Amino acid sequence: MSLKEDALQDIVSLARHNQITLEEIAQAFNSPQIQAVKASSSVLSKLFGYIGGIFVFAGIGVFISMYWDDFGSAARVIVTLGTGFVAFIMGLVCLADKKYERAATPLFLISSFLQPTGILVMLQEYSSGGDVRHGMLFMAGYMLMQQGATFWAKGRTVLAFSAVLFGSVFFANLFDILGVNEKLIGIIIGTSLLCIAYALNQSKHLAIASFWYFVGAVTLLWSIFESVEKSPLEPVYLGASALIIFLSTYVRSRTLLLVGTISMLLYIGYYTAKHFANTVGWPIALVMIGLALIVVSSLAVRLNNKYIKSN
Known part of the structure; x- marks a missing residue:
């Protein structure tokens, strides 16, 4: 498949997920100056929206930190959980009006x-002890249901991000409580995040796909x-790194390519340092590492140019 065909597939996929018609695409091509002005105003709107959010969050944080020791248990819950819930409701209200929609994120x-x-x-103020993991499970479960249900109804990318985050925390704690081996938990969560990132990359929420590709792969x-x-079985890790590099070409992700390449180089360095350090073969091993760096980096660049750059 050529680069042009890949690009056309991406355009069709984005148009379908964002419900863009052929007429709107044609209009955008015919009026590039208008689109440039709209894009500029959109960037400024987002910028001021995020800056405003940072100031609001900073103000709340400073207020809470200043008077935290003076607050009782109820007041501490109100200024954290209460304020957070009010912010969530305000976000939903902003989504109902186009003029304030950008303030929702x-x-x-x-x-x-x-x-x-x-x-x-x-839980800390009112609980009578118990396993901390149960508290984390309750928190993550509540947030997963709230954020997941709202994402299902509103389809906002920020809600997709938080739903995936709290879902990961929920299942990691659940598996830990059930006594699943922590290494197996990591493999399950990592694999699941890679699958979720792939699904996000095929949707209109592809902006957060790279982040979850990174977290899942690592x-x-x-x-x-x-x-x-x-x-x-230690060389299995080298095979896993190679598999991540292969997946990067299939899903066309520079993030996976970067993680796979770095992990492979780190393992080569670790293996040679472990088996050849303080021996006559150590200088030879250093040369081998250098050659491996050159070969792997060259391969990564070729894979990026051939399979990923068109994305």
């Missing part, structure tokens, strides 16, 4: 931080390495 981000913090504060590779470290 900063509000949802603020609520996604304050609400779980407030839940943990509430989690998976780290868990595999810990599982096979100092065992005869």
